[in-house]
Amino acid sequence: MRLTFLGVLTALLALTLGGLVVPAPATAAPPRVVSRAVSFDVENTNATTALCLPDNESYRLHARLVGPARAIEGRSGPLRINVLVHDEGTGSWSWHLRGRGLRGYDYATRLAERGETSLVIDRLGYGASGHPTSTCLGAQADVLHQVVQHLRSGRYDFADPRLGSTPAAAHVVTHGLGLGAAIAQVEAATFDDVAGLVLMSWTDRSATQLAQEELGRQRAACLSGSAAAPAAGAAAFRQQLFAVAPARVQRAAAARRVPVPCGDVLSRAPMRLASGLGAGQVDAPVLLLYGGADALTRPSARTAQASAYPTRTTTRTFTGAGSALPLERPAQVGTTVLRWLDQSQG
Numbered sequence: 001m002r003l004t005f006l007g008v009l010t011a012l013l014a015l016t017l018g019g020l021v022v023p024a025p026a027t028a029a030p031p032r033v034v035s036r037a038v039s040f041d042v043e044n045t046n047a048t049t050a051l052c053l054p055d056n057e058s059y060r061l062h063a064r065l066v067g068p069a070r071a072i073e074g075r076s077g078p079l080r081i082n083v084l085v086h087d088e089g090t091g092s093w094s095w096h097l098r099g100r101g102l103r104g105y106d107y108a109t110r111l112a113e114r115g116e117t118s119l120v121i122d123r124l125g126y127g128a129s130g131h132p133t134s135t136c137l138g139a140q141a142d143v144l145h146q147v148v149q150h151l152r153s154g155r156y157d158f159a160d161p162r163l164g165s166t167p168a169a170a171h172v173v174t175h176g177l178g179l180g181a182a183i184a185q186v187e188a189a190t191f192d193d194v195a196g197l198v199l200m201s202w203t204d205r206s207a208t209q210l211a212q213e214e215l216g217r218q219r220a221a222c223l224s225g226s227a228a229a230p231a232a233g234a235a236a237f238r239q240q241l242f243a244v245a246p247a248r249v250q251r252a253a254a255a256r257r258v259p260v261p262c263g264d265v266l267s268r269a270p271m272r273l274a275s276g277l278g279a280g281q282v283d284a285p286v287l288l289l290y291g292g293a294d295a296l297t298r299p300s301a302r303t304a305q306a307s308a309y310p311t312r313t314t315t316r317t318f319t320g321a322g323s324a325l326p327l328e329r330p331a332q333v334g335t336t337v338l339r340w341l342d343q344s345q346g
Contacts, residue, residue, distance in 0.1 A: 031068035033112040037159035050274035052136030052267040059130030066108035067117030078170035082118040087178030107326035110334040125261035136267035141186040171195040189278030201323040204275040205301035222262035243293040243322035279308035291321030
């Protein structure tokens with residue numbers, strides 16, 4: 001019987017290995033991702049330079065931990081938690097968008113599938129979190145600092161007490177979108193307690209005419225005595241935030257838009273000033289992300305923003321994308337952020 005070269009080689013390998021079959025290395029399966037409701041006890045106070053007057057009362061801030069089951073169950077060793085801070089008029093859903101036909105547009109889950117754990121918060125005045133009679137953007141940064149400290153100590157609660165103790169964070173990285181980026185920047189500059197900043201669609205340099213018109217509409221409503229500025233119309237909302245997201249994603253986002261608390265509206269000027277001055281005090285590495293078709297920030301201002309930080313800064317612009325980057329270019333944004341986390345955080 002004639003033996004081919006391959007047959008002889010196979011026989012020799014079998015003899016050498018004692019007849020054992022050695023399988024090819026398997027590709028690691030993605031971790032099992034879970035999303036768990038949590039809450040924090042916070043004080044509506046302001047220790048930042050963004051001057052404004054909160055009510056100094058205690059509130060409950062609600063959020064969700066999204067990540068690998070092992071991490072959220074406290075079985076993964078030292079943990080990095082990414083705190084996701086939403087823009088005005090939106091909410092935690094902008095980072096954790098779920099629903100029929102929306103698979104792939106959930107930023108927190110995309111990170112979790114690569115081993116990252118995120119805290120997706122509803123800021124005070126939004127969603128299930130407390131709604132103060134008086135709050136402001138400086139207080140939002142102060143509350144974010146309190147959340148970071150609670151994460152470090154593990155002093156917060158699962159909504160379901162049967163889940164036991166909440167995991168503590170060895171490191172915290174804050175991600176902010178739009179006004180949420182300003183809040184994250186002022187928190188980092190004031191308290192110096194985060195390991196990195198991912199700032200999307202924000203500049204403290206100058207805004208477009210469209211952004212100024214929207215702020216003017218909000219201010220007029222608030223100065224007339226309203227507690228919150230009504231949400232922008234669905235068409236205006238989509239024009240402000242989107243350029244390339246599928247229509248189903250834009251409709252889902254527009255259906256979830258909410259009024260903007262007047263404390264946030266009327267404290268924009270001191271917040272922008274504090275953000276601009278604070279950029280030079282940020283010690284953590286910074287990732288700046290922009291959409292090339294962002295209707296709310298001027299291209300020249302985006303370029304200038306990177307030069308404001310004394311620390312290592314990386315800038316990326318996504319061609320054709322609008323302001324709502326996690327919903328506009330989810331795959332590219334997620335990949336960029338994950339690569340930066342690997343490189344900058346170790």
